[in-house]
Amino acid sequence: MGKVKCECGHVNPHGTILCESCGRSLTDEAKKENLVDMRYEGSARRSQTYNKTIIDKVWNFFSSVKVGIWIIVLILVAASFGTILPQEFYIPSNVGPEVYYEDVYGWFGKIYYMIGFHDLYNSIWFSALIAALGVSLVICSLDRVIPLYRALKTQRVDRHESFMKKQRLFAEQPGSLQEADMEKVRAELKKKHYKIREKNGSLLAEKNRFSRWGPYVNHIGLILFLFGAMLRSVQGMYVDELLWIREGETMQIPGTDGEYYVKNDQFTLENYEEGEDSEVFNEAINRVGTVAKNYQTDAILYRDENNGLPGAKPELSEVKHDDIRVNEPMKFDNFAVYQTSFRQDEMKAMHFALTNKETGREFGEVVVDLFDQQAMYDLGNGYKVELLGYYPDFDGFTEEGEPISKSPLPNKPAFLFNMISPEKPDGEVSFVEIQNTMEPLGETTYKMAFKNLETRDVSALTIRKDLTLPILSIGGIIFMIGVIQGAYWNHRRIWIREKDGSIYMAGHTNKNWHGLKREIHTILEGTALPEPEDRQTD
Amino acid sequence: MDKKKKRLYIRTAILGVLAGLVIYTLYTNLTKESRGTLEVGEKAPDFVLTDMNGKQHRLSDYEGKGVFLNFWGTWCEPCKKEMPHMEKMAQEYAGEVEILAVNVGESNFQVQNFADQYGLTFPIAIDKSKEVMNTYGVNPLPTTFMITPDGTIDQIVIGGLIAEDQVRALFEQVKP
Numbered sequence: 246m247g248k249v250k251c252e253c254g255h256v257n258p259h260g261t262i263l264c265e266s267c268g269r270s271l272t273d274e275a276k277k278e279n280l281v282d283m284r285y286e287g288s289a290r291r292s293q294t295y296n297k298t299i300i301d302k303v304w305n306f307f308s309s310v311k312v313g314i315w316i317i318v319l320i321l322v323a324a325s326f327g328t329i330l331p332q333e334f335y336i337p338s339n340v341g342p343e344v345y346y347e348d349v350y351g352w353f354g355k356i357y358y359m360i361g362f363h364d365l366y367n368s369i370w371f372s373a374l375i376a377a378l379g380v381s382l383v384i385c386s387l388d389r390v391i392p393l394y395r396a397l398k399t400q401r402v403d404r405h406e407s408f409m410k411k412q413r414l415f416a417e418q419p420g421s422l423q424e425a426d427m428e429k430v431r432a433e434l435k436k437k438h439y440k441i442r443e444k445n446g447s448l449l450a451e452k453n454r455f456s457r458w459g460p461y462v463n464h465i466g467l468i469l470f471l472f473g474a475m476l477r478s479v480q481g482m483y484v485d486e487l488l489w490i491r492e493g494e495t496m497q498i499p500g501t502d503g504e505y506y507v508k509n510d511q512f513t514l515e516n517y518e519e520g521e522d523s524e525v526f527n528e529a530i531n532r533v534g535t536v537a538k539n540y541q542t543d544a545i546l547y548r549d550e551n552n553g554l555p556g557a558k559p560e561l562s563e564v565k566h567d568d569i570r571v572n573e574p575m576k577f578d579n580f581a582v583y584q585t586s587f588r589q590d591e592m593k594a595m596h597f598a599l600t601n602k603e604t605g606r607e608f609g610e611v612v613v614d615l616f617d618q619q620a621m622y623d624l625g626n627g628y629k630v631e632l633l634g635y636y637p638d639f640d641g642f643t644e645e646g647e648p649i650s651k652s653p654l655p656n657k658p659a660f661l662f663n664m665i666s667p668e669k670p671d672g673e674v675s676f677v678e679i680q681n682t683m684e685p686l687g688e689t690t691y692k693m694a695f696k697n698l699e700t701r702d703v704s705a706l707t708i709r710k711d712l713t714l715p716i717l718s719i720g721g722i723i724f725m726i727g728v729i730q731g732a733y734w735n736h737r738r739i740w741i742r743e744k745d746g747s748i749y750m751a752g753h754t755n756k757n758w759h760g761l762k763r764e765i766h767t768i769l770e771g772t773a774l775p776e777p778e779d780r781q782t783d
Numbered sequence: 784m785d786k787k788k789k790r791l792y793i794r795t796a797i798l799g800v801l802a803g804l805v806i807y808t809l810y811t812n813l814t815k816e817s818r819g820t821l822e823v824g825e826k827a828p829d830f831v832l833t834d835m836n837g838k839q840h841r842l843s844d845y846e847g848k849g850v851f852l853n854f855w856g857t858w859c860e861p862c863k864k865e866m867p868h869m870e871k872m873a874q875e876y877a878g879e880v881e882i883l884a885v886n887v888g889e890s891n892f893q894v895q896n897f898a899d900q901y902g903l904t905f906p907i908a909i910d911k912s913k914e915v916m917n918t919y920g921v922n923p924l925p926t927t928f929m930i931t932p933d934g935t936i937d938q939i940v941i942g943g944l945i946a947e948d949q950v951r952a953l954f955e956q957v958k959p
Contacts, residue, residue, distance in 0.1 A: 304794050372812060376805040383801060475804060478811040497912050554841070555914040556830040618892035635893055638858065650858040653889055 253405065258392070263287025265399045268408025280781065281411040283753055286400070288392035308388045313381040320374050327365035330357050334364075379471045386464045397454060403447035406749055409740055414752035414761065416775035422446065422743045426772040430741070433768040439739070447742040457755060459731020466724030473716035484580070484710040491591065492701040495547070495561070500708050501580065503552045506561055510543040512587055512702040540584050542569045542704040546577055569706065579710045586705035592655050596697035597677070599630055599664055602690060608666070610696060615655040627667040630693070634661035639678050646685075648676070664691045737761050741774070750777045820920035823939060827852070827930045830915045832885065832908035835895060840883055840906055843934065849880035849957030850930040854916060856887050857897045859924045861943025866901045868950040873905040880954045885910050887924065932959040 249257045255266035262275045265288065270276040281287060306312060330350055333342050342363050346354035361368055409415060427448070434441055439450035477483040484500035488507070495508040515538040517526040522538070529536050547561035567575040574581035594614045598607040609624030615637065622630045636650040639659035643649055648659060659678035665671070673689035675682060682692060740751040754761040762779060769776050821828070827850075831841040842850065853869065855862035873882045882905035886894045889909065898907055910916050919928065927940040937957050944950050 300795050380801045475808045554831045555918040556832040617890045653858055
């Protein structure tokens with residue numbers, strides 16, 4: 246595959262359509278055309294010329310704009326499928342997706358789940374499509390921006406008349422260029438910020454060439470954006486965790502590698518009150534009953550100074566107090582902790598009174614912390630309560646008569662007490678669950694009378710860290726710069742040439758032909774130069 | 784000729800970089816769910832826990848002995864079933880294979896009560912912060928990690944060990 250030498254002497258890369266230098270048509274097809282295709286200045290898109298190795302073939306595939314557009318169409322169509330039914334992320338978490346989709350949406354849901362559309366945006370093939378778009382962007386851009394740059398750099402001032410004749414704006418008139426006219430034209434062009442180059446009596450006026458790079462700058466922004474999105478899967482770049490924390494609890498903050506702990510000092514839910522708050526809320530309060538004003542977790546942030554091995558006792562040093570409210574996260578390092586959800590009135594502790602069944606006399610109160618029980622509660626004067634068993638989520642008895650707890654969560658606590666009194670020093674056994682008491686080893690003199698329930702709220706915090714945000718925003722900014730660069734400026738060129746007793750005029754712009762025509766009109770006003778006509782009528 | 788070669792190299796390099804990025808992303812996304820969980824053959828992550836008697840146990844201190852690392856909860860029925868087998872094997876293989884039973888963050892009372900009820904003598908520690916549990920990626924209980932004397936994970940058993948022979952076979956595997 247050789248180079249193509251033009252009649253003007255310039256050596257062009259193989260596949261060039263219009264000579265980079267003088268503009269002569271080099272291919273038979275181009276010679277037949279009435280107007281030349283100026284999209285890439287008739288430069289050689291090299292990809293389409295070498296097709297030997299597998300690398301070239303892959304390259305050429307992605308170099309095609311047609312392929313690129315198909316990828317975009319496929320992504321759009323595929324992405325739309327994900328919106329037919331809610332994604333897995335949004336379905337209730339207490340039902341498995343394999344059941345949920347069929348139950349709620351019938352056979353369609355079943356198929357939807359089977360195809361994998363329930364988690365479409367995280368699927369391999371969707372990621373692969375996005376990746377293909379990225380590759381296509383890189384290769385398409387490289388394959389076009391380099392030859393275009395070359396062609397614009399090597400363009401000659403005195404283009405061949407065949408090139409000029411095939412421009413959309415063109416005029417030809419017998420005669421010769423008058424210096425007075427040219428002076429005027431030069432002055433007008435300068436006023437309009439054209440850069441003027443002259444050679445052998447020919448003139449090339451050009452402006453805003455940089456707008457031709459707009460699409461490529463735009464692509465750089467897009468590629469950066471995709472790169473930023475890709476970085477999310479790099480460990481340490483992106484954290485999105487949920488932490489349920491009860492009032493009074495101190496817990497490790499997930500995603501921080503055990504470095505940070507948080508304590509939930511208190512959770513508060515405030516509502517708007519009629520009369521107390523501004524009147525504008527009254528209507529809403531009357532309509533829906535309660536309107537939340539504030540969800541807040543009073544948090545204390547700690548750093549673990551002994552963050553060596555997992556399981557090691559943390560040595561917490563307080564970092565700061567902060568009130569976490571909706572949209573007002575607690576921030577530290579690159580983390581932000583948001584108020585996400587809550588659950589009110591979870592059982593925390595139960596109060597019982599050791600009571601004589603007959604007389605009703607109480608001999609002291611026992612407080613059983615549902616999260617940290619004691620084996621023995623001494624009430625003094627020979628009265629003691631021994632805890633024999635604790636079943637946080639009581640669910641009946643085994644065949645051997647042993648109480649079962651179905652989970653470690655205190656949803657339905659039950660207790661096996663041994664009540665020791667001066668009369669019964671060995672104790673009497675009582676099995677106590679909510680609103681029910683059993684005496685498995687015979688009738689007792691005493692009972693554990695339920696007195697009180699302590700509850701507390703549970704707050705859900707979202708822990709988020711995203712180091713890719715700066716990259717995404719830089720990508721977005723570059724994207725917009727590219728759009729503006731290509732949209733608000735036009736690359737305009739005007740050629741004037743005298744040859745063999747004729748004056749040739751031609752004009753080219755990458756967009757807004759009307760603007761160029763008007764500009765040429767004012768430039769040529771009062772001169773004898775012919776005004777180029779638009780030869781494309783549609 | 785040279786120029787063509789150069790072009791081929793450049794193209795190969797660019798495609799290589801792009802392919803690398805794509806494969807890396809797909810790979811990390813694909814393995815996201817299994818990331819953090821351990822696999823057989825990997826080194827068992829070191830940890831330190833304090834048992835019910837106040838004694839500290841660090842996994843790396845057990846080098847040279849096999850370790851039966853068991854995660855359990857008092858409410859978990861299969862855990863109750865395997866505890867007696869574990870107790871028996873702990874006696875039989877004393878000095879060769881050690882049991883470390885890690886409770887997944889219940890109260891001291893519950894754990895002590897359970898240990899008394901089943902007469903357990905091997906060390907039991909409570910993983911209050913669930914840090915060790917998370918490090919080992921434990922989800923269903925019980926889960927048992929068999930760790931060889933050189934500290935690698937020999938087998939991961941998810942679910943209860945019903946038969947004594949099963950437990951004995953596991954002990955035999957990691958015996959020094």
